[in-house]
Amino acid sequence: MNLLKNINEPSDLKKLTKDQLPQLCSEIREFFIDKILKNGGHFSANLGVVELTVALHFIHDFKIDKLIWDVGHQAYIHKLLTGRKNEFDNIRKLDGLAGFPKMSESEYDHFGTGHSSTSISAILGMAEAAILDQKEHKHIAVIGDGSLTGGMAFEALNNLGTSNANVLVIINDNQIGIDPNSGAINHHLNTINNTLNLFKTLGLEYEGPIDGHDLDGLISSLEKNKTVRSPKILHIRTVKGKGYTPAEKAQTEWHSVSYVKIDPTKSMADNPQPLKFQDVFGHTLLELAEKDQRIIGITPAMPSGSSMKILMDAMPHRVFDVGIAEQHAVTFSAGLAASGKRPFCSIYSSFAQRAYDQIIHDVALQNIPVVFCIDRAGLVGADGPTHHGSFDIAYLNAIPNLTIISPMDEHELRNAMYWAADFTDGPVVIRYPRGRGSKKEYKNKIQPLEIGASRTLCEGNKIAIISVGEIGIAVQKSLNRLSDQNQVCHIDARFVKPIDQNKIINTLQSFEQIITIEESCLIGGFGQQIKMIAQDHNYAGKITNLGLPDQFIEQGTRAELRAKYNLDEDAIHQLILSIIHKK
Known part of the structure; x- marks a missing residue:
């Protein structure tokens, strides 16, 4: 009998008996491994919290109680159990399921956590609000996968230690974030005991460490802690990559996976890629x-x-x-x-x-x-x-x-x-950007830079394009498609600050059409600097600023997003042609 196919929301999980939960966990791992190896995403951290996630949703009703995952890339199993199972083929894709908790995506995502160490602060704020509203529901923060090394977590623990809030902090201790955890806190968690530890010193009740893959133990502890109304720490130990041997053996490499279709007829040596x-x-x-x-x-x-x-x-x-x-x-x-x-x-x-x-x-x-x-x-x-x-x-x-x-x-x-x-x-x-460069040989004869000095890559007489950073490669490719390449001047800014004032002023004096392009927000960006200089020099021509709009940019491949926001080779080429033909 397949149990997972009947789990469409947390209430379905509660219909199972406790004895059925180990089978459900096995099915979840099988489903998760298949989907993420096909589609990419954060991998091994989620395999480590399968039992914890099932136990949390088996005991609690998170339409009432509150749950925050920290870092949020541990929340894939939570998403799977809260009505989003059928969206996993589109996870982290354009217009698809987010790779982190997202409040606008589900009523079960109580707080967005793409950056680490924020959960205890946020959950404490929610719990104090509940006290003011005379509500008694549970507030749970799951913090781990390296997040407890962040200073903000300890600022929150310091505050939590003097609070009466109904907060349970679950430490998912898997010994590693992306790379192995460093520092004294990690050592303390390895040698911790129940009689004297950092958390008790801060005035917090402590339980653990317990096996984070023992469903009976997790359920028993969570059931018992439902009636605890004061702040408490529950320390669990998990194995990152649990249930998938390659990930257990190489936890850093399997932190996140990308699905790449490989043509078996071609060797990588036939087409060596530039370094990242x-x-x-x-x-x-x-x-x-x-x-x-x-x-x-x-x-x-x-x-x-x-x-x-x-x-x-x-x-x-x-x-x-x-x-x-x-x-x-x-x-x-x-x-x-x-x-x-x-x-x-x-x-x-x-x-x-x-x-x-x-x-x-x-x-x-x-x-x-x-x-x-x-x-x-x-x-x-x-x-x-x-x-x-x-x-x-x-x-x-x-x-x-x-x-x-x-x-x-x-x-x-x-x-x-x-x-x-x-x-x-x-x-x-x-x-500099994420990803591969454009040179097959990355080593070069080092060229000395002059502070603030730009470089001119193409001379032209009609339009000047000033690019910032790696987006200049797309500009160069778009210029190579022109039948007459003498019409466009391309300047690589090199320095955002100090700006090349002499080159900019000379460009203002020489061109009636100037385009700036940057893969960053337009407000406060490089293009606005150029417009300020132009205004100071009474420039009468037109400056077009290309960049990212005043909004938070969604997920998608870099190519998809560049195309959407008119920052790819095709969009640049079309803009140049429209200006040339208009003239």
Whole structure:
């Protein structure tokens, strides 16, 4: 008998007997593995919470009680049990099921959690609101997969310890986020006992650790805790990738999977792909570190994703994985730089938002020469609005003392890194996208940069296009399709800040039609800077700004999203033709 086919909402789950739940968990794993291997998505963390998710929905009614997943990529099984099973073929696709909890998607998604360590704060806020409303329902935060290394979680625990709120915090202790967890907290969880521990010291009741794959134990504990009205910690231990042997053995590699159709008649050697920007960053950082003892790498729990692991494997003493702690990563880097080191702090664009004050106060205000490598700038694809790097130009450009470089390709990334390693007049930001570059050979003869200087890639006499970053590759491809390539001038800005004032003013004087293009938000972006300069110089021509609109950009492949927002090769080509023909 197939049990899962009859589970369309949590009330169907409650119709099963407790003895039937192990079979249901097996069917869930089989369904999940099949769907995610076909369609891609976060994989091993969800396999680790199958029993927990089933137990939670078996005991609680989350139309009344509240549940938050942290990080939200652990919520796929929750989605499966709450009416979204038939949407898994479209998970993380354009207009499809989100890869994280999404309040607008389901009444069972009580809070969006694309970034880590937020659940305890949010659930405590909900629980305090319930007290004010004289409601007694349960508030549960599941935090794990590395999220407990984030400082915000401890700010919330500090607050929770003096609260009377009806909150149960379930720690999903699987020893790993994307990469193995680092720091003293992980060690504490490994050696914790029931008599004296951090949580009890904070005034919180503690239970555990218990086996997170023992359904009877989980159900018994959750049933017992239904009547507990004060804050409590339930510590469970799970295996990331449980039930799929390759994922259990290689947990980092199986954190997330992508489905790629491979043509068996073709060898990868026949068509070697360019390296990812991340790997170019990692190899170049290792080159620099081999030449300069001052070079240090810092990552907030992303050594594999950022390719900081290339340096970490070669020189482990020269890399610091500080955990999911972007604020600490930035100020820690500032301390290193203030002591004569050359820190390269690699943070994803969307996560750097979390350390904005530290970038301003601890680095830029003091003009400390930290190099920030802002990874995944621009559109990232299937992870969607929580992970797009849409805002970094806008939020960083406002900060004095920052130099911001946006390399167009791998060679330019290497040039920027070599230049930044020797630049001591203040902090430097190098922003680059997710994914593969455009060069089959990433190594180049390093070309020295001049601060603020752009480069002209094509000369022309009718239209000037000024591009920022890797979107310039699409511009070049669109220009190659023109029958007369002498009509369009293409300038690669290189530097977002300081801007190449002389080149911009000269361009304003030479062209009546100017297009700026950036894969970032238009408000506060590079294009607006150009318009400000044009206004100051009484420019009478037309400036067209291409970029991302004033909204949170949905999930989808980078190609789909670029096409939707008129940032791909075809859209650029059509815009150029329309201007040429109009003239």
